[in-house]
Amino acid sequence: MKERSIRVRDVMSAPAVTVDESTPLGAVAELLGRKHIKRLPVLSKGKLVGIVSRANLVRALASCAPAQLDAQPSDDQIRSAITKELDGHRWAMVADGLIVTDGVAHCWGAVRSEEEREAILAAAARVPGVKGVKDHLEYPVAFTPL
Template sequence: MRAIDVMTTQVILARPEMTVHEAAKMLVDHDISGMPVVDAEGRLAGMITEGDLLHRMEIGTQMKRRGRLSEFFTSTRELAREYVKENSPRLSEVMTADVVTAKEDTPLAEIAEMMDRHRIKHVPVVRDGKVVGLVSRANLIRVLASIGPDLHHSVAPSDAEVRQAILTELGGNRWALPSQNVIVTNGVAHLWGVIKSEEEREAIRVAAKNVPGVKDVICHLVYPSIPLY
């Protein structure tokens, strides 16, 4: 799926000349946690979110001042930026100007990776510099909730096909099992081998369980034996 398949198209937009208080009221009135900021021509200028308004002098939530040593190693540029963000009434000085964006044909997997890497909850979708939609974490969760529980093929795959699919899913991971340690009988996957942690056991089990056609997973996974001398 792509951004255009899940994005919100009726996007609430803010303007750079607005005040912080006006922007905060818009977030509350529309029950949203973030919105793009666009200029007079409708081009994306920034993004304002709850996180940008979390630390404000009006409500006494400014960032705790650093100790002398920490402040010494913090650039005056960063200190000045923090002060403006906490005290300026102008939205243009508080919003995030360097915005991570997507296109209408951007795959959802790529958007999810953007959110994770940049620690953001919203990705504006732009066309020719103008906002045409917005993808939020909530949009992605709705897609997940809309997927039916049964994703099996209309024709049940053979044991050999299921086994190959499990090996493909495991392949490339350092914790993967050797191919000879995966056996599938009547749709039941038997996993044999040596593991180093319960996390490895769970990852191997989940990888097999998620393969279409697997009816059950039986783990015969053990820890390395300790030789006795």
């Protein structure tokens, strides 16, 4: 039985699966799950500095304030995030055409193609906190003098 073994090689996988001390916790969690292991040695410059376990990750998650886990960004924060997401794209709509109400982004303005429409709506939808996106985009109307 491995628990009663005397040598490390009898209880550890080879080669050892390790992480660097700067490895993000998400990557550590993914590695623990993918490799079906419960603990990972943590290295710094090739030297062992600790061990991180599944229990450590659960404790870290539990220590987060519930408000941090469930907090919904304000409409202003969502609008700013969408504006930032659209910034710099040639197809981006004018920021004045974006209204966020109760987490729903309303996109107003003119588009030149369906691809532009889809890109704007997709960019808005992928911002955290967005509950929905309403399409008010339209093609410009050309007026000809009589």
